[in-house]
């Protein structure tokens with residue numbers, strides 16, 4: 078098709094082409110991201126967690142933290158707490174996508190209700206002696222972390238609080254001989270007398 | 274102790290499956306046997322209420338069931354074996370999910386004690402199909418089977434319809450348990466699709482419609498899914514408001530193509546007037562469509578000056594791609610009924626004469642025009658001739674995917690819903706031929722035509738054998754341009770005309786192939802051959818493969834180049850090579 082030579086030349090040394098030609102409209106969205114905590118009440122049945130996680134991976138949503146456990150065993154209900162980030166439009170999508178799943182009862186955006194408490198538990202192992210050991214204990218006390226295991230050269234601390242507090246504690250333990258950390262992820266609940 | 278042997282509800286899992294199909298009014302089942310479903314096939318053998326259609330590939334069963342569902346409004350039902358049977362269903366399940374088609378797929382699974390052992394023909398069917406079904410179940414206990422089957426039918430057909438899958442291990446098929454007929458409590462209490470629209474939102478919508486100066490109705494597949502009543506209400510709504518109406522590929526036929534307010538299809542290959550009306554409107558009423566990327570073009574330039582009302586049964590469709598002003602969640606027919614009532618009671622037709630005049634100017638551009646040719650058959654002409662030849666007949670059209678699909682949408686006029694079966698969301702080549710089978714099973718006396726492409730048709734060609742076996746007189750009308758035309762067009766427009774692997778090399782002789790299958794082969798090479806051959810195709814009461822040789826390098830226009838807005842369409846008459854090059858070159862920065 079010689080008549081298209083004009084195009085071909087343009088193509089040759091990609092003057093205007095900073096993205097590959099595509100059948101899709103490749104647009105970037107520049108809305109700022111927000112972090113939201115979602116509480117999701119689901120039927121506790123095989124595969125339900127895979128469905129939720131698959132939704133996030135399949136649609137490219139972020140999971141910052143995911144906590145799940147059965148909360149009402151007679152009714153086979155589990156509560157999943159998800160901390161996610163995205164533009165407001167994406168957050169809205171996530172909620173609707175979760176809500177339309179067959180085994181999902183309710184989705185509550187704890188961040189929008191603005192009246193929720195979030196807690197996470199971490200176990201933090203620190204190894205060392207001398208001043209480091211003393212300093213670790215002192216800091217643990219300041220953070221109200223408890224010692225739940227001790228040897229002559231190590232401690233395991235248990236700490237609860239919001240995620241920021243836990244991260245701060247872990248950062249402080251780093252120079253004092255931090256070995257490893259196990260975190261539960263965030264659990265959230267609304268304030269006041271009403272349930273979700 | 275009760276004597277269970279006389280309880281008619283005591284039966285094997287396999288018997289329960291057939292019984293549940295009967296209880297749900299299933300008359301036809303598309304399937305393919307294998308080790309893990311033999312007990313079910315044994316039950317099928319011993320009854321006559323459900324007719325089983327044996328396909329040649331499980332994908333064919335899936336698309337046939339889709340065609341069946343789309344043309345009847347009833348769920349399509351599929352039965353396949355474990356492992357490869359199940360994996361072959363992934364494409365049709367995904368296709369049905371994208372286009373909201375109700376399918377119930379039953380798969381066999383290896384016995385429960387072997388699950389997880391990499392047993393022969395084992396695969397993680399529920400894992401593989403989780404993202405391509407609305408919901409799926411693995412049934413480990415025969416006493417759960419009846420409940421799950423009934424729930425499966427409910428989930429597939431209620432709310433936004435979609436495919437579901439029930440995986441039944443072979444030991445569960447053999448085991449004896451208690452069956453019960455469908456009942457309400459079979460369904461998850463957590464599943465409650467919303468049908469009725471919010472009254473306050475409907476009022477807001479009516480106020481907007483009544484104040485519109487440049488309104489447009491944009492309807493989609495949701496209106497078709499909602500049932501014939503929805504199409505009727507849509508027509509009433511157009512009549513009551515006097516508004517222009519366009520529709521997506523999936524929505525064709527809800528409003529008749531001969532209707533005076535019809536603008537034609539919108540989107541990438543839609544008409545100029547439809548896309549311009551979308552771009553310049555002040556009030557947009559979207560019903561059962563989802564602002565898909567083939568519709569919107571560049572999102573930030575999409576209909577910049579309009580207030581948007583969006584009716585959809587699926588809340589996740591709202592504000593997904595485009596922010597709307599008045600969302601109404603509910604079933605299309607239900608909401609349109611309420612909307613119409615409020616509109617008639619409280620509003621009157623706004624005066625939009627000036628808007629119609631603007632539209633008339635766009636229409637006059639005649640965006641579907643093409644240059645006639647006396648020597649070679651142009652694909653547009655072929656569809657127009659097909660349309661003319663089938664006029665007044667009870668016709669159903671399916672398509673494959675490619676240029677021919679777009680030409681079919683542009684040049685075949687659909688007057689009724691449920692007459693047009695095409696793979697919109699997934700764009701599955703190989704859909705049309707088996708879909709036509711399904712349509713023909715549901716409508717044995719109707720004229721069912723697959724408008725096909727030479728490349729697509731080879732993907733599920735083996736189903737011609739099914740057509741012959743069941744005497745299903747489907748017509749496969751191949752627009753044979755000897756290319757993967759749509760791919761070639763994109764390569765020409767966007768990749769410097771480097772036609773990498775888009776030539777249909779070594780095409781079979783379709784006429785001889787028809788012969789080999791035991792169906793009728795026809796061919797048209799010159800425009801003069803076409804009418805006679807079409808007549809023959811329609812009159813012969815056997816399956817036909819029609820090799821319609823069309824211009825090889827014809828492009829599908831009009832077209833919104835990628836990264837462009839609705840008002841930057843490229844029209845065929847203006848699509849000189851230079852203009853086309855310029856349009857696409859400018860768009861490249863964004864494409």
Ligand SMILES: Cc1ncc(C[n+]2csc(CCOP(=O)(O)OP(=O)(O)O)c2C)c(N)n1
Pocket residue numbers: 673674675676677678700701702703725726727728729730752754756757758759760
């Ligand atoms: C299963 C599948 N594979 C690949 C594609 C990509 N694709 C879209 S259109 C097309 C060419 C179709 O060629 P043909 O059936 O001859 O139709 P034409 O465009 O020539 O009318 C291809 C390969 C697809 N849509 N589906």
Ligand SMILES: [Mg+2]
Pocket residue numbers: 675726727728752753754755756757758
């Ligand atoms: Mg072709």
